Amino acid sequence: MDLTFTESERAFREELAAWLAANPPGPEPVGQEEAHFGWRREWQRRLYEGGWAAVHWPAQYGGRGASVVESAIFFEELGRAGAPLPANVLGLLLAGPTIMLWGSEEQKERYLAPILSGQEIWCQGFSEPDAGSDLAAVKTRAVAEADGWRISGQKVWTSIAQHAKWCMLLARTDAQAAKHRGLTYFLLDMEQEGVTVRPLRQITGESEFNELFLDGAFVASENVLGGEGNGWKVALTTLMNERAGLAFFLQVRMRQLLEALIEQARRRERLDDPLLVDRLVGLHMRCEALRLTAYRGLTAIEKYGQPGPEGSLTKWMWSQTNQELCQLAVEVLGAQALREGAPWAYELLRSRGNTIEGGTTEILKNIVAERVLGLPKAR
Ligand SMILES: Cc1cc2nc3c(=O)[nH]c(=O)nc-3n(C[C@H](O)[C@H](O)[C@H](O)COP(=O)(O)OP(=O)(O)OC[C@H]3O[C@@H](n4cnc5c(N)ncnc54)[C@H](O)[C@@H]3O)c2cc1C
Known part of the structure; x- marks a missing residue:
């Protein structure tokens, strides 16, 4: 490139x-x-x-x-x-592009403008207690009624659901069909009886994500996206956008953190410690490799119109490097970095989730092994 x-x-x-x-x-x-x-x-x-x-x-x-x-x-x-x-980052990066690709003209007309202005916040109701990496195993059930669907089940890890007006919801409409075929993608109104959001307290102290309980929640027929039974394909559009969009933002933020750490090491007169410098240089090189790989990933999008497996590679590299960087910061700053409310304490604790959110490292490694290295399929 x-x-x-x-x-x-x-x-x-x-x-x-x-x-x-x-x-x-x-x-x-x-x-x-x-x-x-x-x-x-x-x-x-x-x-x-x-x-x-x-x-x-x-x-x-x-x-x-x-x-x-x-x-x-x-x-x-x-x-x-x-x-x-x-x-409304989930609306702008995930819901909007998915609606543009799969939505009817009426759906585009209704949903896109309030996503853009931030008037209506969106969340993503995919994961369940027994369906994360194996997303096609979702059990939340949607049962047909005359003019729509009744939905019951539980989602988990639903980020910003407590602020959301709408949810991209994946549910099972046909229990008899093969796992990937019996799913449908719904646009669920969160402001109704039958929808309960219970925030989960994270290790950082925040409640960024939630449990989402659906107890006979209603979705009108016109709020099915991409057709009944087509949910897996529609969900893949959302997932591809999830891995592609943020790489550049995240790699710049990590570079800023590394520079802040080098500055802290300088102030503590630690930059003559060859072991520390070796680790800092390693992180510098990985930040740079990440930036270049993220740009290389753009070639795939330009060529094929969708993100390639490089998105998995950059997500894996970024999450691992960010965790190592935060760990090193604690070693450089000592106990001071772990004080409650200290910015590095937040970074360290929040970085634990990096290797889980948006696809776990093991799953990303499987994708890289199969699609980049051409190794045999895991299953
Ligand atoms: C901060 C954060 C925000 C999130 N926000 C959302 C959200 O808004 N909406 C949403 O729907 N979800 C969200 N998630 C959920 C996230 O997508 C899932 O946590 C993730 O897909 C993993 O699923 P799981 O937690 O069920 O773990 P599991 O899939 O149960 O995995 C458990 C362990 O087994 C390993 N494993 C599983 N399958 C394989 C395999 N085939 N090969 C090798 N190892 C395997 C995994 O790597 C992991 O280590 C969020 C997660 C986090 C951490």
Whole structure:
């Protein structure tokens, strides 16, 4: 891949960087979850008003029709500016593109605009207590009624469900069909009886994700996405977008953390310790390899119109490197890094989930083994 940016890509970066410099997100509320989410909501509102909420969406839906490279530049610059991800990140990156591909004209008309403006927040109801890596094993049942479906079951790990108006829900509509065939993708209204959200307290102290209980919740027929029994294919669209979108934001944030760690080591006069420097250099090289692999992944998107297995490789590399970096920070800073409320303590504790969310490392390794290295299938 040619990593030289074209004139229009450079102009895109400059325009965005200038906008971000003129519109900083304001101070981040620390330790108050509601206020923090409100801050991200406000940030999305401002991105929306500036025309930056979803650069990768086609212009007809309010985006900028940005190329994959421009979209990568967008996330790099957002990370570089220290800005947060917009509140409706699951709507912008997952629900929106899935609706654009599979939705009817009425669905596009109804759902896309409030996703873009952040008026309606979305969550992703895929995982269940016994269906995570093996997602096709979902047991949540949808039973047909005259004008829709009644849904019962339990989802878990449902991020930001406590703020969500809508849920991308995968449920079983045909218990007799083969595992992958009996699924349907629903757009579930979270504001109804029969939907209960119970926040889960994480190791960081936050409740980023939730249990979601469905007890006869109703979805009207027009809120099936992609047709009855077609849920697995529709869900794959969502999952592919999940792994592709954030790589650039995450790699920039990790580079910033590494630079902060090197600065801490310098202040403590530790940079003459060859063992420490060796580990820092190793992390530096992996950050750089990650950046280049993420750009290489764009070639697959440009060529085939969808992300290739490089997305799995970058997710695996990023999660492992981020965990090692946070661990090293604790070794450099000592007990001070583990004080309650210390930024490094948060980074260390939050990084534990990196090797689980968006596909566990073992699953990603299986994908890389099969699709990059051509090794025999695990099963
Ligand atoms: C921070 C965070 C946010 C999340 N947000 C959401 C969300 O918004 N919506 C949502 O639907 N889900 C969400 N998830 C759930 C996430 O997608 C699942 O946790 C993940 O897919 C793993 O599923 P599981 O937890 O059921 O683990 P399991 O699939 O039960 O895996 C347990 C262990 O077995 C290993 N394993 C499983 N199968 C294989 C195999 N075939 N080969 C080798 N090893 C294997 C796994 O790697 C893991 O180590 C979130 C998770 C986290 C951590």
